[in-house]
Amino acid sequence: MxxxxxxxxxxxxxxxxxxxxxxxxxxxxxxxGYDALANVEPGGTPIGQQIRRIFLDPANHEISPVTELLLVFAARAQNVDERILPALRQGRMVVSDRFTDSTLAYQGAACGLGADTVLEVDRIACRGLVPDLTLYFDIDVETGLARARQRNQRGDGGEARIDNRDIAFHKRARAEYLRIATDEPARFQVIDASRAIPQVAEEVWSAVQALIERKIKV
Ligand SMILES: Nc1ncnc2c1ncn2[C@@H]1O[C@H](COP(=O)(O)OP(=O)(O)O)[C@@H](O)[C@H]1O
Ligand SMILES: [Mg+2]
Structure with missing residues (x-):
């Protein structure tokens, strides 16, 4: 390996x-003592930040689903080339807040483009890069959106345009995440995100430690 x-x-x-x-x-x-690179999507690189602004601007409500798909992957391709692959090649750990599974859930399932279309663009943008571990924070849609609304009222960290879609849209995204969990149980770990922050953090840390130990044994 x-x-x-x-x-x-x-x-x-x-x-x-x-x-x-x-x-x-x-x-x-x-x-x-781990040297980890933090990656946030959409965004990450300066080019990705500019793309993120188009993607999240509430004024751009007429953006077509395919345009949105290509914008997300344009930002991601820049992250992959400029930051993620170089860091991984240096043996560094990379932690990303969202990646291609988000695109499967939102553009693929919630917007209806389908998983095949998303994975076709992924093949070009990410060139086979698949996470070693994906931590999926599962929570019912209403509870999640209520938390997000509170956060957005404080003006920090919202994904404003996405938040404003209807409940059914978010439910389709959740169903797709749960479909991936069934199809890829080794990579995709479901975490009950309805619990308190420290409890969730403990499960995250156990999962990451288990991954590190598995990697050392290989
Ligand atoms: N386990 C939790 N219990 C209660 N509130 C939480 C929990 N985790 C996060 N929050 C709060 O909910 C809001 C949304 O959390 P955030 O981390 O921004 O979610 P996301 O990045 O998934 O949209 C924030 O105000 C955050 O402080
Ligand atoms: Mg967030």
Missing amino acids: TERGLFITLEGGDGSGKSTQFRLLLERLEAG
């Missing part, structure tokens, strides 16, 4: 606690 760093992604609906757990995990990794 090549000495490539571990690639961990955090997934879930809006308000499921991804960004909260992302920060806690990075702190814990740093405290443990």
